[in-house]
Amino acid sequence: MxxxxxxxxxxxxxxxxxxxxxxxxxxxxxxxxxxxxxxxxxxxxxxxxxxxxxxxxxxxxxxxxxxxxxxxxxxxxxxxxxxxxxxxxxxxxxxxxxxxxxxxxxxxxxxxxxxxxxxxxxxxxxxxxxxxxxxxxxxxxxxxxxxxxxxxxxxxxxxxxxxxxxxxxxxxxxxxxxxxxxxxxxxxxxxxxxxxxxxxxxxxxPFPINIDLLAYKPVKIKDKVKIFHGINRINYHKKGNDFFCSALNFIKEKYPNQVDIVEVENIPYKDYISLYNESHILLDQVYAYDQGYNALEAMAKGKVVFTGVSEEFLDHYKIKKRIAINTTPNLQEIIDNLSYLIENPKEIESISKNARDYIEEIHDYKKVAQQYIDCWNT
CATH class of the missing domain: 3.40.50 (Rossmann fold)
Structure with missing residues (x-):
């Protein structure tokens, strides 16, 4: 074939x-x-x-x-x-x-x-x-x-x-x-x-994720909580990057000695991936009801991702554990969620493990590839 x-x-x-x-x-x-x-x-x-x-x-x-x-x-x-x-x-x-x-x-x-x-x-x-x-x-x-x-x-x-x-x-x-x-x-x-x-x-x-290529390392926060925000200027408002930028400005002032924040803009995929590898939290988007590719690949690596985790999504996959942070265009909610994670780093470690388990169960690229074969053959 x-x-x-x-x-x-x-x-x-x-x-x-x-x-x-x-x-x-x-x-x-x-x-x-x-x-x-x-x-x-x-x-x-x-x-x-x-x-x-x-x-x-x-x-x-x-x-x-x-x-x-x-x-x-x-x-x-x-x-x-x-x-x-x-x-x-x-x-x-x-x-x-x-x-x-x-x-x-x-x-x-x-x-x-x-x-x-x-x-x-x-x-x-x-x-x-x-x-x-x-x-x-x-x-x-x-x-x-x-x-x-x-x-x-x-x-x-x-x-x-x-x-x-x-x-x-x-x-x-x-x-x-x-x-x-x-x-x-x-x-x-x-x-x-x-x-x-x-x-x-x-x-x-679901989108396929190469779980063999994206290695999972259990999160252990020993010092600062590391937050990564990658900006695609073309999709700046479409992804809600303006909400994340505002939230991060607040977080920098509130937790100056507890966070490391990295923000990058319009860089090649390989550079993007290498830069977020050391982060604990990744800010993805605020208007989605499910996760896109950036979020899924980050979750495979055990990042805690701010992205779409809607009720429709949870019902569809029958998910009970917290696998990511459901994010909507609500600045105070984003600030509150970031603050909670910074003050409760054990929660980051728990969500990290849940995220990887979810990717392995739903998005394993070999399982998904077989779903496409079955669909095309139907």
Missing amino acids: KILLLGEYSNFHNTLKKGLEKLNYSVVLAGRKDGFKSLPVDVSFEPQLLAKTPLKYLRYLLIKLFKFDIAAFETSYYFFRNKHKLKGFDYVQLINEYPIKSTPYFDKILLKFIFKNNNKIYVSACGNDVIYLNYILNADLPHHILTPYIKNPKLKEHFKYSLAYLNTAHKKLHNFVLENAEAYIPGDMDYEMAYKNHPKAKPLI
């Missing part, structure tokens, strides 16, 4: 590939490298000439003047140059409806080749997509990733990448993918809720 994973998002498809290979399947990962994270792929569509030469300045100028990224042409060129490597697969999974990240118009053309020259095509529901964004805008939710924009439309520029999925071009791409794909597979509770009644939705399959 040959499998093509098309597109990458926060190490999801890299980890799924390793899980499938552990089960002795042949897998190719093709796509771009998820921006500054620079994740590895087997077949790359990542722009080179327009990203790493002086031509990048022309690219930036044209983006500013015409709102069009000419790197889409280079991405499409790399796709067609490698198209012989992208056909004849039994199963293809798209990272989402916009997996190649050229433009919606170009992606539709490129995906026609994928649909025509491969067998069954599935779509992972994660990241931005038309169904998810329409759901959160119309559902009666206490909060979601667009909440800051809804409350303050002046923040529109910070949400332009998400809001773009509501335009006509993306809707046309969505309709094309929806018509031709076998099914959509939600990757966490945020998308399970959005796709719950959709006729082409499969049951949730």
Whole structure:
């Protein structure tokens, strides 16, 4: 059985590939490298000439003047140059409806080749997509990733990448993918809720985590509590980094001799991982109902993560122990939770162990890979 994973998002498809290979399947990962994270792929569509030469300045100028990224042409060129490597697969999974990240118009053309020259095509529901964004805008939710924009439309520029999925071009791409794909597979509770009644939705399959690669070390706090906050400037408001920054400013003053705080911004994935390895607490996001990739990988290492641990999530997996800190857009609540952990370091040690146990039970990349095989074969 040959499998093509098309597109990458926060190490999801890299980890799924390793899980499938552990089960002795042949897998190719093709796509771009998820921006500054620079994740590895087997077949790359990542722009080179327009990203790493002086031509990048022309690219930036044209983006500013015409709102069009000419790197889409280079991405499409790399796709067609490698198209012989992208056909004849039994199963293809798209990272989402916009997996190649050229433009919606170009992606539709490129995906026609994928649909025509491969067998069954599935779509992972994660990241931005038309169904998810329409759901959160119309559902009666206490909060979601667009909440800051809804409350303050002046923040529109910070949400332009998400809001773009509501335009006509993306809707046309969505309709094309929806018509031709076998099914959509939600990757966490945020998308399970959005796709719950959709006729082409499969049951949730959790994100795979490489528990063999991410070693767990029992937490023993002997001195200061170490807190890590990684900022992705593009998603600053979308993730709620502003709440974390404000909370940390308060914590620095309240516990000057009890905490070490590390904050970094827009660094490659490998550097990001190495920097948070020594931390006890990781601040992830405030608007989610489940955990994304950064949170899950940190939990695998035994970090206490501030992220989405909603009632819907707890009910779905029947979780009774505290595996992370449920975080909502409530500054005082974040400060109170941080303060409690700093004053009760034994609680950090307990949550750390629970987090690792949860990852091993639910997110083991080999178990998850088998769930995908079973889903694709159904």
